[in-house]
Amino acid sequence: MTIVGKPCGLLNQCACAIGGLISIDFNNPSKPIINPINVDFAKYNHSLCIVDTKGNHADLTDEYAAVPAEMKKVANFFGKEYLRDVNPDEFFNNVSKVRKACQDRAVLRAIHFFNENERVSKIIEVLNQDDFDEFKHLIQESGNSSYRFLQNVYASSDPQNQAVSIALAMSEHILQNHGVCRVHGGGFAGTIQAFVENDFVQTYKEQIENVFGEGSCHVLKVRKYGGCKVID
Template structure:
């Protein structure tokens, strides 16, 4: 650990240049990131004083293929991106105290780890749940004070909550477990925390992508021991950019819409005496569609059909990337987006059908892109963001055109970063 003021001097003197470029991939971002780290450390000093600190980073993620397959123990292709949360931290006795940008979170005491109903949907609930799960698993816990600042916009579909969960787990791993807690276990702890303490049903994809890093293919058939494969491809060689467009539609009040998807898929699985759709064959499912329609809603059936087709698409996408066949990859992405729109039906809420920002963004993007790229809903859906893979020589045109409708800065041109949650050795 170093004094906070010493780290500031080291950053100013260029000693962190290579490290920050390695983390954030894009050399053009170096000066911005140096300023960001210095400002964060100065804020920590103003809050807690100049003392020895550790610095941590946890990235957002972009789901590339496998829309709503993880909670049915399916497969996904996802990437850590070069937007992240950074935390300046120091040990503190008895509690965790965090200022997250402008959010002054209530201190969470280490001797009070029971779930609190009033903390559902809060960052304090995520902190308490992470501490509780660490303790249940026999891992070391301890208090800390932190200033955190995030580029992973809330409601953007880039999984700000998962990045926060991964951050808390990574800090506890770094400060009290010598960074020995595996990235997959940190992800599983995050999922438990979000399900139980935060009160939001979710799969494991968001946390795993953030915690592990890089472009990863994850098979959740055995959810306790997911198979994680890093897909070793250089995206830049395909001469396409990954764009995320924020449509500025809030995720607030959408928990019931999200929860309905795994609930309805599981209803189909339960018909066959199984817990998850991954345990049911597509052929068996199709053979019983008439009976399924008598027992449950048609939406359950059509969402199950999405799962079977989408799960198969993940392996097609991975295979295409490994074979450097980007045209096939784009075709898979387009099919995935079509399936999410028509079968999964997570483009807008049936409880608020008059607001369809994602639908508008997809329609405009298809018109702007033509044959220059493909687009799809991104992440959980209903609000937030869309994703587009755009030819490099057209990406500025796409950004300019789509921002006419959603505002300057709404289109983010991203890079895949190779690190998940990590200690930043400044």
């Protein structure tokens, strides 16, 4: 979907409108399948911290557009429009041919896509099982895949500016075993997210704001309510 000239999707908009933790299947974009996940984050004694790295998205349209374009190129190799319709085994069995036809970054991004789809199912499963430690492990695993395979942590057109990379590196240094972090949203610039133990939030906030400035770390709580009409 394109809004004001930006190639973007509806994931963030749906999440904000509906509230709580949800899974969304966009097989039919006009009628996405939305399933709530009944989980109370408060009982896990963690807070969600969003860190603004002060990056600028203004010149990143081509970087964002390249992600779905390259994934569709791989899908087209198998005669499909979207990667979701490609058999993962068929893809992995033909990586050598796909490399020649689509080039390496497209292959890596497709690998992220296939693995991430499986990982989302696992995340839902472990949350339903009340296994927050495994949830954090999978969040970290997902973030690492974004960094290595999806490659949306910094713009390839501007490798000298890597604020998100710095935020991730510093967060890992600060957090140690007190939480996990990953790139947030579409990436390339902007924000990261960190799930931080409540007792360690103030320490994390103070130290990460030494890097990105006062007010750059926003401590959030996941609430079950989405968009609401306020009656005066």
